[in-house]
Amino acid sequence: MTKPRFIDILRIFFKERAYSIYDSETLEKEKLFSFLLYGWMIGFPLPVTFLSLDTLPYAEKELKKLFLIIRDMDDVFGSTLGKFDID
Amino acid sequence: MKVFVVGKGGVGKSTVCVALALILQSKDTMLVSLDPAHNISDIVKNHEVMLNFEIVEPDFEKELSIYLKKLTDEMKRESFRYLTVFNLENLLDVLRYSPGTEEHMLLENIKRYIDRRHVVFDTPPTGLFLKVLGLLDSSILWMEKLMELRQDILERKGIKEDPILTIIEKRLKEYVKLKNTLQNEAIFIGVTTEDRLSLKETERIFGFLRKKGYSVPLLVVNRAKEKKVYLEGIKHVFIPEYHDRNPFEISRKIHSLLKLEIQE
Numbered sequence: 231m232t233k234p235r236f237i238d239i240l241r242i243f244f245k246e247r248a249y250s251i252y253d254s255e256t257l258e259k260e261k262l263f264s265f266l267l268y269g270w271m272i273g274f275p276l277p278v279t280f281l282s283l284d285t286l287p288y289a290e291k292e293l294k295k296l297f298l299i300i301r302d303m304d305d306v307f308g309s310t311l312g313k314f315d316i317d
Numbered sequence: 318m319k320v321f322v323v324g325k326g327g328v329g330k331s332t333v334c335v336a337l338a339l340i341l342q343s344k345d346t347m348l349v350s351l352d353p354a355h356n357i358s359d360i361v362k363n364h365e366v367m368l369n370f371e372i373v374e375p376d377f378e379k380e381l382s383i384y385l386k387k388l389t390d391e392m393k394r395e396s397f398r399y400l401t402v403f404n405l406e407n408l409l410d411v412l413r414y415s416p417g418t419e420e421h422m423l424l425e426n427i428k429r430y431i432d433r434r435h436v437v438f439d440t441p442p443t444g445l446f447l448k449v450l451g452l453l454d455s456s457i458l459w460m461e462k463l464m465e466l467r468q469d470i471l472e473r474k475g476i477k478e479d480p481i482l483t484i485i486e487k488r489l490k491e492y493v494k495l496k497n498t499l500q501n502e503a504i505f506i507g508v509t510t511e512d513r514l515s516l517k518e519t520e521r522i523f524g525f526l527r528k529k530g531y532s533v534p535l536l537v538v539n540r541a542k543e544k545k546v547y548l549e550g551i552k553h554v555f556i557p558e559y560h561d562r563n564p565f566e567i568s569r570k571i572h573s574l575l576k577l578e579i580q581e
Contacts (some may be wrong), residue, residue, distance in 0.1 A: 283384075285481045
């Protein structure tokens with residue numbers, strides 16, 4: 231069995247890291263989208279738009295993202311540090 | 318021909334609207350009252366003649382209730398698990414007084430009837446109507462940005478079909494079409510009286526409409542005592558005081574000018 235080269239280990243590490251950054255960026259974009267359309271549902275002073283009502287029947291996943299915003303707001307500092315993998 | 322009649326409250330907009338509908342009357346002519354204080358029927362009632370055009374006076378409260386009822390049913394059909402959390406019945410009260418609701422309902426009514434061959438819109442008070450036109454522009458801009466964001470998310474997740482994106486695209490397309498129709502096919506006719514406040518308000522509306530690229534070819538000066546040009550580059554029609562409540566007389570006055578406009 232051949233030993234993995236150091237460069238391969240590094241490649242895997244950075245690949246994983248890149249995937250994780252990409253995923254967290256996507257999640258942030260999803261949260262932003264949910265917030266823009268349905269922010270009024272969680273108490274933000276945004277006007278109710280009819281586009282948000284039209285899309286509401288298909289927005290179950292988006293509303294879940296919205297609840298993530300509420301959950302993270304309890305510990306904004308922790309969630310920010312979490313994004314940078316700082317424990 | 319698609320006509321919007323604009324001007325300060327009480328200057329005789331609705332009577333001019335009836336006059337315009339009389340000129341354009343056919344099986345496919347519609348007179349739509351966007352003013353929440355509908356008074357077209359009252360004007361028509363005073364003149365017992367057969368009118369060959371349809372009068373629409375939308376009930377915005379009723380339309381809002383129907384819309385929410387449809388939405389609630391759709392959500393039940395989609396077996397929406399959060400339905401119990403968001404009480405949609407209570408949403409009606411929130412929506413009724415929410416900023417933008419009235420403007421949206423007006424915009425939807427314009428969208429609904431604008432494709433008729435001949436349609437005359439009796440507009441609501443100036444402030445509200447300008448907000449409606451402003452809402453059209455801001456909605457287009459907002460939906461474009463929202464669509465970009467959604468497309469980016471879907472691309473990242475490798476999702477090909479998305480009902481939310483489909484709805485945004487459909488709405489955007491409808492609004493862009495409406496804006497093009499308003500800019501290329503509709504004309505805005507101003508109505509004013511000779512008093513300073515009405516004239517100032519008309520000047521302001523015309524300024525706004527021109528800035529937005531809408532066509533403002535005609536100004537009807539109601540209860541006119543003198544024939545004076547108030548706005549440069551716009552045709553004026555003067556309606557004397559003894560005719561100001563008679564749509565038939567007004568239609569006779571406007572007829573030739575409007576025909577000219579159609580030919581142009």
